[in-house]
């Protein structure tokens with residue numbers, strides 16, 4: 586039986602996208618002025634319950650600004666996950682700092698136990714600063730990435746950040762809509778717990794503006810600083826005075842028009858993600874040596890990406906990719922460890938045994954927000970057939 590191509594994750598424009606984008610075009614406000622940017626910033630801020638949000642050209646740009654406003658610069662080091670998308674780590678280099686790679690836990694997020702172990706054995710606190718005994722550099726921040734919509738262990742990470750006087754930056758680019766249901770941060774959204782949080786609206790994210798990002802901070806003057814840096818650090822509205830080195834990291838009104846329409850659909854998108862995730866668990870988990878990785882039960886996750894673990898399965902991730910693609914189904918292996926990539930081979934790291942385990946065994950399966958249950962069944966059936 587033949588079926589159309591089933592993509593991994595593509596945009597879903599069933600709402601007011603065309604209406605608002607056309608409105609922006611008609612108004613001729615297509616660039617960095619116009620009402621949609623402010624509206625989109627306000628919508629995101631209200632949704633994640635923060636006083637303000639700052640729109641940027643991309644999630645990567647938001648992360649770069651997050652590091653700068655946190656005071657991360659030359660001579661500093663940042664603890665980062667080894668198993669994630671490279672855009673969480675490259676900005677550390679843009680800021681002239683160095684990454685230190687840390688292993689993941691069983692939810693694929695940075696492991697606080699490994700973070701703490703590294704700080705305890707490799708660092709000492711001198712005058713309130715955490716100094717890396719190997720390099721002599723100051724460890725300044727933790728980059729906590731909420732991988733695939735799974736919230737990091739925020740209580741443990743926040744405790745560590747406090748003890749070692751570190752800034753906690755949340756890369757919530759994959760986790761818009763994820764929040765804590767229990768514990769110290771009950772009701773708090775991913776991105777709003779640490780010092781700074783970043784979101785992304787790239788085409789594959791849960792909502793998209795084509796390309797774009799957003800930054801929120803628990804220090805209000807930091808958010809204002811990010812806005813200033815993103816707009817070329819212009820310090821006089823009329824004259825061309827600029828009081829520091831700024832960036833053109835603004836979001837355009839066209840992008841924001843798309844974003845406003847997408848925000849109207851976010852909760853609906855998450856409910857589809859949940860429904861399809863539950864279906865995949867029922868259809869696949871525990872069969873043919875396959876598991877579907879869980880999302881933490883003390884959170885409401887946006888369930889952005891679904892991970893199939895080839896636990897006791899003789900097939901490799903390559904076999905799955907090939908077998909699925911022959912049946913017009915797009916799947917994806919999890920990222921190569923960033924610490925193994927050319928630009929980062931020489932960086933310091935903790936043991937990465939867990940990250941290496943998951944790197945070899947995780948495949949992402951279609952999770953688009955308009956994926957029907959019929960499509961999900963085709964995906965599950967094919968997966969079970971090729972792993973038999």
Ligand SMILES: *Cc1c(COP(=O)(O)O)cnc(C)c1O
Nearest residue numbers: 643644645670672673758785787
């Ligand atoms: C998508 C993503 C980014 C970057 O966002 P862009 O908007 O594509 O620049 C950063 N970190 C992670 C973990 C991501 O998945």
